[in-house]
Amino acid sequence: ISVDRAGRYANLGLPEIVDGTPDAGPLAALQSILIAARFDTVAVLACDMPDPDIDLLRELLSLAAGADGAVPVQDGRIQPLFAVYRRDRVAPQVQALLARGERAMQTLIHAGSFRELPVPPGRIQNINTREDYEALTRNP
Secondary structure, X not given: OEEOOOOOOHHHOOOOEXXXXXXOHHHHHXXXXXXXXXXXXXXXXXXXOOOOOHHHHHHHHHHHOOOOEEEEEEOOEEOOOEEEXXXXXXXXXXXXXXXOOOOOHHHHHHHOOEEEEEXXXXXXXXXXXXXXXXXXXXXX
């Protein structure tokens, strides 16, 4: 679990990967994840994306070969927190962006060699509001 500070989810009993650059958002989290990764291809899934589409993840994994990674595009929006990254190719880019003070995941995607996969609305679910949560729990 990627966390901004150690012990945040200690009650789950799962390993935590702490952001190496404090207060730098998801880009810093990605940097720490890539450093800690044991494999070159890394899937990143945000905690507010319940019931991830495993078939979509498989498509992204296949698409990432020979690129910096693969990212879905839903409703015209890049979804960098449901994406696949190639550690050896992306880690130096993330480090350079953070060193320049950049914090936006979108900047990484646009600057890199990422393959984009258009997906229909609703294929990736986000819970960002109480209404989103209620809709999800009403219609599992």
